Amino acid sequence: MKDPQFRLAILDLKTHVLLWTFTEHVQSAQLGNRDKNFDQAITALVNDIRNVAGQPAPPASGTSK
Numbered sequence: 001m002k003d004p005q006f007r008l009a010i011l012d013l014k015t016h017v018l019l020w021t022f023t024e025h026v027q028s029a030q031l032g033n034r035d036k037n038f039d040q041a042i043t044a045l046v047n048d049i050r051n052v053a054g055q056p057a058p059p060a061s062g063t064s065k
Helices: 031-053
Strands: 005-011 018-025
Touching: 005 031, 018 031
Parallel strands: none
Antiparallel strands: 005 018
């Protein structure tokens, strides 16, 4: 079984040089928790990008890992 994950690559607009890559793994789950795990992985990915950009991440809203 493959490891579900999101991968985001950020390229320079003019040169198309790869600047950053981000990968977040999504915990495998049954249908009931799949959406929650998807949301947590996307939130973690956005927070990673904010950290690189120098913007603080917003406080977590009741999510736990």
